[in-house]
Amino acid sequence: MNGFRIAKLLPHEWFFGAFLLVQWVRLVMAVGPLDRDTLLYFVLLWVNILSVTWCRRHETNLRWQLRLWFYPVAMNAVFFTMNSAVLKVTPHKRDDVLASLDYALFGMTLSARMQPIATPVLTEFLSFCYVLFFPYLLFSWVYYARRGLPLLRKLMAGLFTIYGLGFLGYSLVPAGGPYLALPEEFTIPLTGWAITKLNAFVVTQGSNGVDVFPSMHCAISCFLLFFDRQHTRWRYWLYLAPCVGLWLATIYLRYHYFVDVVVGFALAAFGLWIANRGGNGAAKSRENQPATLQSVTEL
Amino acid sequence: MNHLWYRCWHWLCARIYFERITVLHLKRRSERGPVLYVALHRNGAVDGFIYRLVVPEGVFLISTQLRRSFFARLFFSGIAIARKRDEEDRGQNDAALRQCAELLASGGELIVFPEGTSSLGPRHLPFKGGAASLALDTLGRGVSLQIVPLGIHYERAWAFRSKVEVVVGEPISTELPANLSELSRLREMKRRITVALESVGTNFPSAEVQETAEQLAYAATLGTPRRYFTSLKALEVGVPEPLLARWNELAGRLATRRALLHQGVPLFPVGTWLHCPLLLFVLGPVVLAGALVNLPPMLAGWAAGRRFADELNVVALWRILVGLPLFVIWFGVVTMVLGLAASWWWALGYTLLTLVALKSLHRVKKLAVGVWNGLANRSLASRAHEFHRLLLETLPSA
Numbered sequence: 264m265n266g267f268r269i270a271k272l273l274p275h276e277w278f279f280g281a282f283l284l285v286q287w288v289r290l291v292m293a294v295g296p297l298d299r300d301t302l303l304y305f306v307l308l309w310v311n312i313l314s315v316t317w318c319r320r321h322e323t324n325l326r327w328q329l330r331l332w333f334y335p336v337a338m339n340a341v342f343f344t345m346n347s348a349v350l351k352v353t354p355h356k357r358d359d360v361l362a363s364l365d366y367a368l369f370g371m372t373l374s375a376r377m378q379p380i381a382t383p384v385l386t387e388f389l390s391f392c393y394v395l396f397f398p399y400l401l402f403s404w405v406y407y408a409r410r411g412l413p414l415l416r417k418l419m420a421g422l423f424t425i426y427g428l429g430f431l432g433y434s435l436v437p438a439g440g441p442y443l444a445l446p447e448e449f450t451i452p453l454t455g456w457a458i459t460k461l462n463a464f465v466v467t468q469g470s471n472g473v474d475v476f477p478s479m480h481c482a483i484s485c486f487l488l489f490f491d492r493q494h495t496r497w498r499y500w501l502y503l504a505p506c507v508g509l510w511l512a513t514i515y516l517r518y519h520y521f522v523d524v525v526v527g528f529a530l531a532a533f534g535l536w537i538a539n540r541g542g543n544g545a546a547k548s549r550e551n552q553p554a555t556l557q558s559v560t561e562l
Numbered sequence: 563m564n565h566l567w568y569r570c571w572h573w574l575c576a577r578i579y580f581e582r583i584t585v586l587h588l589k590r591r592s593e594r595g596p597v598l599y600v601a602l603h604r605n606g607a608v609d610g611f612i613y614r615l616v617v618p619e620g621v622f623l624i625s626t627q628l629r630r631s632f633f634a635r636l637f638f639s640g641i642a643i644a645r646k647r648d649e650e651d652r653g654q655n656d657a658a659l660r661q662c663a664e665l666l667a668s669g670g671e672l673i674v675f676p677e678g679t680s681s682l683g684p685r686h687l688p689f690k691g692g693a694a695s696l697a698l699d700t701l702g703r704g705v706s707l708q709i710v711p712l713g714i715h716y717e718r719a720w721a722f723r724s725k726v727e728v729v730v731g732e733p734i735s736t737e738l739p740a741n742l743s744e745l746s747r748l749r750e751m752k753r754r755i756t757v758a759l760e761s762v763g764t765n766f767p768s769a770e771v772q773e774t775a776e777q778l779a780y781a782a783t784l785g786t787p788r789r790y791f792t793s794l795k796a797l798e799v800g801v802p803e804p805l806l807a808r809w810n811e812l813a814g815r816l817a818t819r820r821a822l823l824h825q826g827v828p829l830f831p832v833g834t835w836l837h838c839p840l841l842l843f844v845l846g847p848v849v850l851a852g853a854l855v856n857l858p859p860m861l862a863g864w865a866a867g868r869r870f871a872d873e874l875n876v877v878a879l880w881r882i883l884v885g886l887p888l889f890v891i892w893f894g895v896v897t898m899v900l901g902l903a904a905s906w907w908w909a910l911g912y913t914l915l916t917l918v919a920l921k922s923l924h925r926v927k928k929l930a931v932g933v934w935n936g937l938a939n940r941s942l943a944s945r946a947h948e949f950h951r952l953l954l955e956t957l958p959s960a
Binding site: 316 | 582785
């Protein structure tokens with residue numbers, strides 16, 4: 264029903280906005296409104312609201328692009344400052360809680376269970392799969408941005424719904440991962456060659472130290488893979504094997520607990536459902552009547 | 563320098579007082595002069611602030627009473643002419659008209675209000691012949707003049723942070739048959755101006771019909787990209803009987819409940835509307851805080867509207883005349899005090915709070931009405947939505 268509508272946002276604007284709001288409120292309560300991290304979330308929250316409002320006032324392609332591309336910027340700003348922001352509101356890491364499920368199911372962490380199959384070749388291959396995550400995400404943005412606004416909107420709706428919920432997970436259950444929290448469990452070191460070293464360097468430099476629960480590598484890559492399956496079948500087949508390798512790598516390379524991966528897949532499914540259900544909802548009423556907008560100018 | 567002052571000042575007046583200003587058919591506005599804009603006059607001198615945004619280089623033909631005092635001259639500029647009702651010396655009028663003719667001859671843009679004064683009534687006031695006479699005089703000098711009509715439509719002319727639409731009409735033909743007498747030429751030009759202004763305006767048989775049409779036109783804009791003017795114009799011939807009957811039925815039911823209205827329309831949230839109270843919960847305190855920190859100028863503006871305005875069409879003007887200068891002074895003082903006595907971060911915070919509160923007020927009002935009605939009168943929501951669907955089906959979308 265379209266009548267008497269008060270607000271219509273894309274799903275990811277709710278989820279990511281809710282994450283920003285929750286984290287901001289928690290920071291205000293923990294360290295006050297003028298703390299650097301609190302101010303960052305406050306600014307992001309308002310830029311989010313303003314970009315949406317500006318676009319809704321008069322929808323143009325440029326305004327839609329700004330409204331959508333705000334999220335990759337905000338995601339990066341949040342991710343790289345998350346260590347301090349999260350530890351201000353949740354001072355202790357919760358690796359013990361996450362590891363307890365692995366212990367209950369496998370007697371030790373699943374990563375430790377996989378030690379016997381570790382070989383330099385496998386480590387090199389799975390490191391390659393793991394590091395592919397970044398180009399996969401980047402190329403997907405570029406590819407779907409070129410396919411037009413409706414598809415990009417759908418992609419962003421699913422992707423940033425996942426990021427919003429995933430970041431909320433980072434914030435509520437901060438953890439460093441088995442390789443940082445439980446090094447004593449591993450008796451066999453992971454060795455490889457150039458790609459293994461490159462991946463280790465990327466993870467060491469790029470991680471914020473609290474980015475374990477849920478596994479966003481699994482969630483995002485799984486979402487992108489099945490999004491490709493719906494919209495660009497050749498990309499699905501191209502990325503299928505590396506993605507499966509990536510999912511295995513999250514455990515094999517000792518970055519995640521089993522529960523992180525499970526929740527990551529659940530998030531991917533939810534993101535896909537959201538993208539298919541409401542990814543273009545906010546634009547429908549306006550797109551149906553482009554002629555009425557042609558003669559309208561907002562001052 | 564003068565011109566820059568008025569452009570900036572009028573921009574500030576219009577931007578602060580109104581939530582949104584939309585122009586329909588801006589491309590019809592001529593990029594080059596000479597152009598004589600004939601404009602409908604609805605909401606006192608406030609119309610001028612808005613027309614200034616549409617025609618930035620335009621010079622207004624204004625009443626001498628707007629140039630009497632220094633304070634008035636801060637707000638109003640243009641070629642001043644004494645109207646009969648102004649009880650002022652009309653000896654300078656010929657010189658003023660010559661100035662108008664010279665402006666047009668030199669390729670300028672002149673904005674004239676043919677009604678002479680403003681009214682928010684159901685019909686336009688009688689158009690005077692001055693604009694037609696000026697146009698013929700300019701054309702007689704061999705100047706290739708364009709005459710463009712402008713209409714202006716306020717959703718709620720007096721209300722703070724309401725919306726406005728300006729309509730630019732089709733240029734009026736200046737080709738006249740050669741065999742016409744001077745008087746006939748004047749009559750024909752006046753007739754064309756009247757027709758053009760009626761095409762960008764709306765005329766209703768009575769104030770009651772106008773009120774209903776305005777409410778329905780506003781309702782038609784909700785949740786759709788429809789234009790207020792388009793719906794209003796469609797209702798000019800009368801509200802279709804089935805629609806009116808349903809509206810009256812809905813209004814009857816609402817009267818027995820404690821339903822809230824926004825601009826005469828009962829708002830109800832759509833679908834799963836949990837986000838409405840959440841958004842109200844977030845934005846409401848911001849708006850309240852913004853109002854509190856700017857209470858003195860807001861109160862002064864509100865009081866001026868009550869104390870000095872003798873008609874609805876000058877309420878907004880009085881609020882702007884008193885409230886805006888006070889707000890500018892207040893804003894400057896508070897910013898300086900916070901910056902110097904506390905920290906410039908506080909000054910920035912105050913500025914942001916003021917801006918966000920200003921931008922959110924209209925939405926918060928709608929949310930408050932919607933949330934209340936959603937909670938207290940949920941049983942009426944389906945009827946209201948049904949009516950809205952019927953309204954959209956009945957009125958043209960473009």
